[in-house]
Amino acid sequence: IEMHIVHLADVVEVHLRAGGPATAVAVARARRGTQFCPRVVQVFDEAAAEITAGVLEQDAWSAALARAPDGNDVLSDPELDELLRAMGDFVDLKCPFLLGHSKHVADLAAAAGRYRGLSGAHVELLYRAGLVHGLGRMGVPNQIWEKPGPLTTAEWERVRMYPYLTDRILSRVDGLESVVALARTHRERLDGSGYPNGLRGAELHAESRILAAAETYQRLLEPRPHRRALTAEDAAARMRRDARAGRFDAEAVEAVLGAAGHRTERRAPWPAGLTGREVEVLGLVALGYTNRQIAAELHITHKTTRNHVEHLYTKLGVHNRTQAGLAAIDLGLMPW
Structure with missing residues (x-):
């Protein structure tokens, strides 16, 4: 029953903002027995004014924290990792082709960090940022993510915003500052061509460079509506071409490819x-x-x-x- 309520709330909240309580009730009635549980629709219909009163004026985050029974608890490291894995899995459910993406990125980024010789703390940071790097995707409509053809300028601008939305969401969680700082950079590029902030060169530290390479390599291995999945060999070749062009850090790319099982030369990086x-x-x-x-x-x-x-x-x-x-x-x- 809890999930039936969430399903209804997820949809009617949008229509409440767009057209007010009457519109929200009309949508619930129209989808009763198909998308929504009839019992839940009935309760909402009978008490819509009371249920929706003040909903749009309150801060949802603060309201949720106020109701949390464990609001003062501090998570242990294993508990935090479990929570971040759940968040990553939840985001990946948004589109079928994303299933497992966040976990694979996290595992690959952490392995690349170890391959590069980073400390345990930095490897742990890479893992956690990898789990939640895509959280902001929830703020971009599925018709954009699942569009098989080229995106319009407006649609592309929405896509470019999702790392910023990841930042906005996670910045409200105390204790994740370092994770947020890294996660929001995963689409930045060395030559300044990335987004959302167009960072370049020295503005991107080693962890950012590794996460960017890991996320891109994993994404190339996955199918998308506008292209087929690349083979591991083709993905590696493309990553190396982009590194030569200055978009990725060459050593970060080699660390990711080495962690992924590709043959690579290990030498002291420039x-x-x-x-x-x-x-x-x-x-x-x-x-x-x-x-x-x-x-x-x-x-x-x-x-x-x-x-x-x-x-x-x-x-x-x-x-x-x-x-x-x-x-x-x-x-x-x-x-x-």
Whole structure:
């Protein structure tokens, strides 16, 4: 009976906001015996004015906490993990193709963190953020998530908001500050092309880079209304292409792929997520070489050189060649 009540409340609350109590009652009556339990509809019909009085004026979060019998209890670590797993599972029920997504992302991100040599606390943080990274999807209509064709500009803007909604939801929970700070970055990209805040380079720490790579790799393995699932090999190839293009941290990608069972070279990573070629370019930038001189020195095109310079600027969080040279010295990347 509790779930029958929730089913009714979930729908009539929307119509209550849109058209008031009369509209909410009309929708309940129309769906009686099909979508809604007749007994629940009858109770709502007979006492709609009393049930809906003040509902739209009160803060639902505060009202729920006030009714919680264990509102002063502090969860242990295992209890917190259990709660976050339940939240992730709940979000994944929103769309059939998402089933298991959050748990897989959490497991993969944590494994990648261990592969990268992060501390136990950071691995635990990756796991928890992975479980709830997609909570904000609940704020985007299913007709957008399940649309087989291209999204309109307005629809795409709704999608770009979901990490922000994850932040808004979880920020109201005391004790999850670090989880929230990480979870909201899973769609950010090193080159600033991600969302919702367009963070780039040094603004994204190692955990953010790993979570972004883990979520993307897992998503590529899953079918979507607009595409088929990729094979593990194709997903890995795509991740590496995007890393070379500067969208993902190459070391984070390799950590995720290694954790997923792909063959990968393990070596001491370059700082700031730089690739070997970017380190070569950075050294020449620091020595005062122009882009054309770098291209000639390394036997690459001028356009490729320009792209490398832009990528290393992004990863280092700098804006000009002087700042890049200073960063190279600070990171110990110069030969002297």
